[in-house]
Amino acid sequence: MSTGIAPTSATRTDRPTHPRPSTRAWLVWSFGVLAYILAIVSRSSLSAVAAETSDRFGVTAATLSTFAVLQLGVYGAMQIPVGLILDRIGPRRVLTVGLLVMALGQGLLAVTESVPGAFAARFLVGAGDATIFVSVVRLIIAWFPPRQAPLLTQVTGLIAQFGQIVSVIPLLALVHSRGWTFAFLGLALVLLLVAIAVGASVRDHPPHHEAPVLPAGPRVVQRVREVWSNPGTRLGFWAHFVTPHGGNVIALLWGFPYLTAGEGLPIGQAQALLSIQVVAGAVFGLLIGRFAGRHPLRRSWAVLAVVGIQAVALAVVVANPGPAPVWQLLILVMCFAAGGPGSLVGLDFARTSNPPHLTSSATGMANSAGFLASLLALLMIGALLDVQNAGTPDTYSLEGFRIAFCSLYLLWLVGVVGVLHNRRRLRRVMAENGVHVPPLREVVNRYQRRR
Template sequence: MDKQNSKYRWIVFTAVLFTYFLIVSQRTAPGLITDQLMKDFNVSASAIGLLTSIQFLAYASLQIPIGILSDRYGPNLFLIAGALLNGLGTLIYSAAPNEFVLLISRALVGMGDATIWVNLVLILGQWFRVKEFVGLLGFAGMAGSLGFLLATYPFSAWIAWSGWRTPFFTVGILLCLCGFLLYVVLVKRPNQLFKDHPAAVQTEQQRENTFLMLKRIFSDRQAWATFFCHFGLVGTYVGFIGSWAVPYGMQMYGMSRSQVSQLMMIGLVGAIVGASLTTWIANRLESIKRPYMVVHLVVLVSWIAFLVFGGKPPFFMLAVLFFIIGYGNGASALTFAAVRQSFAMREVGVVSGFANTGGFISAILLPSIYGKVLDHFQPVSSGAGYTYGFIIPVLFAALGVMGGFLLREQRKESSKASGISV
């Protein structure tokens, strides 16, 4: 039986996307309790920034190694291990007695999260035809956005009802169960159904070429273009939503936690629309660069608007800005469409990891720097810290625009090598 023509591939798709949905929710859910953590553990804004950054530091530092190992040994076991590690970290977070344990738990979550997207891209490449790939990336982006959506009003209401520890404990249990589900769906059942199940281990000759492959990728303009595209769209959104959006809304607009979470939902609706609509437009235009450049420029203008209005735009405009910035995050699925289009399949894992590193280096830097700005402009209630803090996402989004300019459309020589046509 051919995997790419089997009905079973949709079971794989559903199991992987459900796991991704839960994992993504834990990237920003801690941002809902930023002020509570500061009170409960008596920590500063800088410490909260570090707590957020350590998760994304673990994520970003492992992207390229995970990409290399997944290209070599296959994505299944890494995806399973990542779900289990993420679940374990979330469980520890729910029971943390002090800020040190919080830090360790977020590092574990980041390590588990690091395995997810790269291997999701590889699994979609294995189970689905090339013509299906870009559209399915849009659905994967939507699943991630729904995960972020879970970590807004629904999670906020749950926290208000039961306290913050119970929701994180429950999600941790679910993630551990997802790890076992993925083992059955990706390993046990396919071994029974498909006799041509590919061997995970590649040849010795391919292993010896890893250094040369990395050297070529690190000097490749297209790889750096995808790195900066992701840096400008993903890190600014995830870094801000995951750390400072809730206190920003509460202190600058006097909103409740629940009201801010509803505002964040507007951004997540934008991300859902951005993931599906932008990949559809790219398919219709048979171009990745043109729609992606428009997205980058509009997101840059949106971050500039925060500065123009002194960090406090009118509320209606604030809702629109959140929607646009969220749309950009959803549209970032085009980064991996560009990777799949431009590089041979044997390199897709490591280049996807490299591109993804860009987004999460940005997500590491933004919360930490933003927290230092807030600490510098005390008292926080004055709003000056938030105003000057928006310089950071403006600069990061400008690097994303640069990545868009560097991005090239399909390179014929690479496409022929990998058998890709878009």
């Protein structure tokens, strides 16, 4: 079985050459970014209205976590099937259907008042969300030169994170001023309109450009095994696993309750910090994207650095005897913001290590990892809050949140082990193919000699 290893996008010789991106390419990309922004709004909508959700459905922290866990579980479980479907039918149809499914989910959430109805709504939102980012990545690969793909993927992710600001400020304001039903029906309508626009305007690839030809067979299970057997895919999986779950916990559910009910910040300050998280993510995205593009053989160091600053920032906040100073919370939120851009390095590992006809399958497989980690983090935090009798808006406590957030360290430990193990295996295969990655000390010594 062929490994399909290609360590960097710069060394790929099996991709078609691209001219300079056309105006149509940027238009297609813009529609993809708009779709991803709305996916982020839908994904993080319960974070800003966590207290309102708890009151509307009469649920505790564990059940509230289950809403987000179900959504992330569906997202993660659908990544491999979505990748396989993308490789077969292309991103336009997958993206359009995903937006329609999310619109249906938000519409159901707007009108239901029962817990089963809310579960069904979040199931639909997770299913629709699962199609969006991998479809946009596929459009980037088809419409832009390979050398631009890592940075443009980062830019896509960082722009889309502004959807979190929409959920934290305008959506919350609409819920307070016009009511729950009006706010979520409005979001459903916007999703529907964008789905129509995407279906009418987006094309899978440029004119006169042939899509990658899928070889006959193998069967689905064999293709999944082929993709997973590639150490680059596994490295991408663990890189995506270890980086984003801290930021997702804050953005998807527990950030607003932690900052207001736990740390005692006014609503305005909490909104400002969560908005700064988005801006910080944009800055980290540019830095990490540029680093990954210029040093493709050292991309894993960006992943490990992101984990390191997140772990240290959380330790500093947790070590406070009382409420943390705002500047420490600001640093924590900014460090967690690096998780999103860091996770995209994992997708880059999967993309550049597989042949073109397996790109979406590999990307989907890697993309499931961060949401699996986020699912586990949300489950553990909700359960730990309930165990401490701090699982409802009336009983949230700073100490309860601190103990619950320490569960993130277990996921960081598991993820770092996975990254180091699979990096070693990938480098071994690369060496067999004639690509040698010199030890870091050798690179440092060489740089010092040049100085």
